[in-house]
Amino acid sequence: MASWSESERKRKEHAVRQQGRLPPGQSLTEKWPVLHHGQVPEVDTAHWEFRVFGLVEAALHLRYDEFRALPAATRTNDIHCVTRWSMFDCTWEGVPAREVLARARPGPTASHALVHAEHGFTANLPLADLLDDSVLFAWSMGGKPLTPEHGWPLRLVVPKLYFWKSVKWVRGLEVLDHDTPGFWERNGYHMRGEPFREQRFTHDP
Numbered sequence: 001m002a003s004w005s006e007s008e009r010k011r012k013e014h015a016v017r018q019q020g021r022l023p024p025g026q027s028l029t030e031k032w033p034v035l036h037h038g039q040v041p042e043v044d045t046a047h048w049e050f051r052v053f054g055l056v057e058a059a060l061h062l063r064y065d066e067f068r069a070l071p072a073a074t075r076t077n078d079i080h081c082v083t084r085w086s087m088f089d090c091t092w093e094g095v096p097a098r099e100v101l102a103r104a105r106p107g108p109t110a111s112h113a114l115v116h117a118e119h120g121f122t123a124n125l126p127l128a129d130l131l132d133d134s135v136l137f138a139w140s141m142g143g144k145p146l147t148p149e150h151g152w153p154l155r156l157v158v159p160k161l162y163f164w165k166s167v168k169w170v171r172g173l174e175v176l177d178h179d180t181p182g183f184w185e186r187n188g189y190h191m192r193g194e195p196f197r198e199q200r201f202t203h204d205p
Ligand SMILES: Nc1nc2c(c(=O)[nH]1)N[C@H]1C(S)=C(S)[C@@H](COP(=O)(O)O)O[C@H]1N2
Pocket: 032, 033, 034, 035, 036, 037, 038, 081, 082, 117, 118, 121, 149, 150, 151, 163, 164, 165, 166, 167, 168, 169, 170, 184
């Protein structure tokens, strides 16, 4: 794949800034960085289960093949990492979070979710953000299966929030009637993390 020269990158960055597509304090990247806490887990899809639990009418337990049999979709969007890089026009394939939640049927008091991943990693978000049409549980990006570093066999993608909410190696959703901080949120990051509002750290408005 041809890669951008620095002048080309600057030109593209200027264009997306003009279009209002680049959140404040971000710069455009072409190469996808790898960022996470801890080790890349070794995941065996034969012994994998996705759970939806908590305040739901129908708790779900899905094997990997069952998850992959849910109605799939593709979405193209921009992602924004709190470490100030943004990557544009990413095409993801996966299952809309909406489809998953529609099967579990959150109860009337449900307001938030805690996303669970391998090694006990978590991230919290409002149910409304999870139900956005842009949100997928994805297994591929740019037409290629995710690599283990980027979250294979399944990662959440929440393009409208900073990328730390896009949990790699995801294993479940806990539906709650209150907000509770996940891993990065307990470590100084914002409870919601909306890039266009620059909600980076705990005390940002
Ligand atoms: N399970 C898990 N998911 C995670 C993280 C993590 O530490 N563990 N880090 C988050 C952060 S801070 C970022 S920026 C993105 C990075 O995703 P990438 O490595 O595919 O670019 O993953 C997010 N998802």
